[in-house]
Amino acid sequence: MRMVDPTTTARVNLFAVLRTLEGLPAVDAEARAIAADRRETIQFVVGGVGRARLTIGDGAIAFSPGGGASTITLWFPKPEALNAMFAGTGNPIPLKGLTKIGYLKGPFTKLTDRLGHYLRPSPELLADEGYRKANAELSLHTAFYALAEIGNSDPDGRLNAGRMADGGILVAVEGGPSLSVVAKGGRLETRKGEAPENRARMSFSGVEEAGQLLRGELSSYLAIGTGKLSLGGYTPSIDHMNKILGLVPRYLS
């Protein structure tokens, strides 16, 4: 069977994992402190993939796809270079902000470490209720941001995305966050909250259940059978989307 391809991996790293940093200050005190400190905008330029910016400051982290003004610009000549940085085996080439290497190695690295802390659970960490909740919420965002990238880039993902009818699927957690995966012309976009295009819904009965499913502790079929995950509306699109969701662990593991 097909393994991961580097371009899709880079898209997932750039547009899903980095984007998830947005949610970090809400769950992590260290991230809040860093975000409350000096303001920086880091632009990532990845050959064959695209650009994205992270603005850190004013107590928040904001992700924006595409290029623009920045205080630091990092260049990755090809997808594999970005993937190497995420794997801890490579470094970016700074194009702008050469004097701010300290920020990258200090506060920014700390932020990514904190995100890694929440996205890589261990049994000990999961014993803490607050950690479990943070893990579930951040994992949910990473997984569904990644899903759109995989649907738009991975060969199997594209096949399944192409089968999805135009319209959105609400992915909601009772008492927790919600996202919408919107399909148009076979391309996917994940947005926060409800989308007017939504035609179907996939609802978790709680954050705990969402976390269990995303961590692989609960199978989706079992979750449906026990009501921990309920589906409704235009279900053919959910079926196709779930085929893409099944590819997500390949890219995030």
Add this chain to the structure above:
Amino acid sequence: MNTYTYPKSRELFARAAKVIPGGVYGHLGPAEGCFMPIDAYPLFSSRSSGPYFWDVDGNRFIDYMCAYGPNVLGYNDPDVDAAVMEQFKDGNCVSFPSPKLVELGELMVDTVDMADWAFFAKNGGDATSFSLMIARAATGRKKVVLTRGGYHGVAPWTQKAGHPGVTPEDVANNLYVEFGDYEALERLFAEQRGQIACFMSTPYHHPVFEDSRLPPDGYWKKVRELCTREGVVLAIDDVRCGFRLDVRGSDAHYGFEADLECFCKALANGWNISAVCGKDWLRDAAGSVMYTGSYWLSAAPIAAALTCVGKMREMDVAKVCADKGRKLTDGLVAASRRHGFDLRISGEPAMWFMRQSDDPDFVLHQAWVAECVRRGVFFTNHHNLFINAALSDDDIAFTLEVADEAFAQVAKADPREAGKRR
């Protein structure tokens, strides 16, 4: 009218989940079965009889899924089951087949119009995969043309590229056309001349989630001529429709003759057997393909099929089911209109598909079906339904009463939406 709850089903599902992937997998399970919302549905049955099953909580349902087709005479048909019990006394799975194998072959050839021979297996998927192998053996070609949205089982070649467990190579020889589009089929045959072994299709189009589509006038006659002209084997997947539309085969029902025809479902009223019937020119090819299974020639299901086919012929089961289907669906449509809804029926009356109009995301239909299930009428949301011969006028009347109350409940639960439809 009381509504059902399912505590024992839930308990059993929790036990199942520990030892069986997904708890209940496949089309009988809550995920593939599209049980939405899940709390409206039972998950396990305890017994069945005629048109009914009872769940493990003791709730009775009129079953319009008929085990997804096999129940054609009524569950536990006394004649079919007696033949099976009698056969059990003589033996079932033995090192040699019973004479009943020959009797069933003769009966199939006598019953199915196109049949010069018959071959037996277990599931519908065995029959469709075997048919494709026969076509390839006979023609020396690799490709198969299928209709988009058609269902021919779960073997890798029947699934979609990009689905779990399916490699690109599994489906590399598949070509697709829209059902009923003769011109597209003709173009595809011309583009792929000399490479297509088989055109496989259901006799009419009965996909999930969409309206069923009957063949356009003259479609099958032209397809028959095209396949003959191009040397392509015309294989009809009659697994779902077989005997319910016509005991002579659904190709006879629509006025043409297939080269291969696959049967299962109604063949033995729930006993496990399937069949491929074929034309003489494919007999040697069929014999040349190595295709068998441990239980394929077991005598008890063969005895069931002998009795079931005999009864279906005698009572003209297709007419019985079609008449009941018309009566039921007319009543369902009338019930919907009384409450300002517009239930749309498509397909053949014995195995109709239904949905609500002005409901593109199925929200209304899922709500109505759930209310029916809670009151003892088992429909599923997005699959065609089935009629069986044991369904009585009283059962139909009860179903219509339930449907009426379910529509009233849906209208009440969302009066704004219901008002829009008035």
